[in-house]
Amino acid sequence: MKVVVIHQSRTGNTRRAAELIGGAAEAAGATVAVRPTTNLDYKELAEADVVFVGTWVDGLILFGHRPGDLGRVKQVPKLWNKRVAAFMTHAVNPGNAADKLAAVLEADGADVVAARSLNRRRLDADAPAFAAEVLASVSAAA
Numbered sequence: 001m002k003v004v005v006i007h008q009s010r011t012g013n014t015r016r017a018a019e020l021i022g023g024a025a026e027a028a029g030a031t032v033a034v035r036p037t038t039n040l041d042y043k044e045l046a047e048a049d050v051v052f053v054g055t056w057v058d059g060l061i062l063f064g065h066r067p068g069d070l071g072r073v074k075q076v077p078k079l080w081n082k083r084v085a086a087f088m089t090h091a092v093n094p095g096n097a098a099d100k101l102a103a104v105l106e107a108d109g110a111d112v113v114a115a116r117s118l119n120r121r122r123l124d125a126d127a128p129a130f131a132a133e134v135l136a137s138v139s140a141a142a
């Protein structure tokens with residue numbers, strides 16, 4: 001299985017989540033590339049079986065949650081009919097930002113199989129667990 005993990009990160013949490021997701025996928029036997037939104041490889045994306053797309057939660061803690069740097073995320077080539085997992089990182093309250101990210105990706109034709117925000121303090125446990133869940137659901141559907 002070919003997996004690409006794309007991240008948009010300002011202070012490194014989402015990049016770290018992406019690396020943990022990539023590491024878990026690799027440990028499960030996948031061929032993995034982890035890339036920032038600024039350094040994508042179109043051929044690699046075209047050949048991917050699953051694409052993880054991640055960014056950070058921007059909001060006012062109690063309300064107004066949305067995907068951070070959405071303009072950058074929207075520069076990712078349209079993922080027509082690709083299985084895509086949306087992930088985010090947050091500090092305390094993600095609101096419904098992960099659903100909003102999923103909606104943006106779906107509007108670009110992605111087949112979103114999961115959407116989750118991960119608490120930045122629990123990435124070590126939660127990011128690999130999310131990866132395992134997504135890969136299991138994709139393998140079951142294949």
Ligand SMILES: Cc1cc2nc3c(=O)[nH]c(=O)nc-3n(C[C@H](O)[C@H](O)[C@H](O)COP(=O)(O)O)c2cc1C
Nearest residue numbers: 009010011012013014056057059061090091092093
């Ligand atoms: C402008 C701004 C707004 C934020 N709003 C929220 C928020 O509403 N809820 C939350 O849980 N975290 C919020 N955060 C925290 C980030 O989502 C969190 O630190 C995230 O892990 C940063 O990811 P990065 O290190 O990949 O940039 C905010 C951070 C910034 C800079």
